[in-house]
Amino acid sequence: MTAATAFRSFIQALPKTETHLHFEGALPLELLRRVRPEFARPPASWAWDFKFRDFAHFEDELIDMVFAWFTTPERYHEAARMIFARHLAQNVKYVETSFASGCIEFGGVNGREVLAAIRAAVPPELEVRIFLGIHHNGAGPGMRPVLEDALGWKDLAGIDLHGGEDRPLEPWTADYWAAARRAGKYTKAHAGEFMGADFVRRVLDELQPQRIEHGARAVEDPSVVAEIKRRGVGLDVCPISNHKLMPGVTLANHPIRGLFDAGVTVTVSSDDPISFGNTVTDEYLALAAHRGFTRAELARLARHGFEVALLPPEAKRKWLAEIDRLASL
Ligand SMILES: [Zn+2]
16 A cells, blocks of 8 residues: 555544535535536646635625525435435534525525425434534525524524625624524634634534534634634634635635644534535545644544534543544554
């Protein structure tokens, strides 16, 4: 076996998690092609050196693809079966994925039905927690009743703040995040991808999320990094997504190195694979190739995923022990 093959085998064998995955952004290319034959070739953004001009460029292309497929709960179910099969093929054992409230608001699907459709596709070997992703202005009059109802959806694990970070953080948000926690839901928020460390701090203070999605720019202020650690908040980082979308960031200078070395609980995920052409495995390989992560460090990243996972302690112990065994070989 060559060294490269052995390294790939090590990553494959590691029990892994994916905790930052936009469900609609994980649309399999094969399904997109059924409704949009012009995608016989993958999107241009799958190229390694592709860089989106800005968030609007990314969002416009993503929405165009997503709305072409996700029109019914049946289509969510069909996509979910393929998405979760790919997780199992990569030895991913635990997934957190969020579906977008925008598909309820603008696509006309029923949120409760979408949740049930995704849930019904979960294979027995995979643990999946499903979240509702809500954009900054996602609580208009038509959506208020849906958001209130959603806190009673038994199979909904939690909520996540999505969408353009530079749009105003509206007054309803903090109240809703608090209400979600009172209803037993886990709370996340996107911050620190486009807006800086000040915004991460503001989100921590106002929304008090239990996890931050991205959080990369927290590295710009050591006091924010310290606050993240003090609160025990994990960061669900997506290096390849950031490489192709985040201004000024590439894999070669990615803040995950600084955050990891500072002792922050960082995990790795693919974010929106239909836009970036990536997998969880690609994220580990990229960090090894471009950011100097060793086998032991990749094993620690995998550990972090299970440490933050919404799993009972005995389930965590099983996967953590397996990671430790593989790292010691
Ligand atoms: Zn995201």
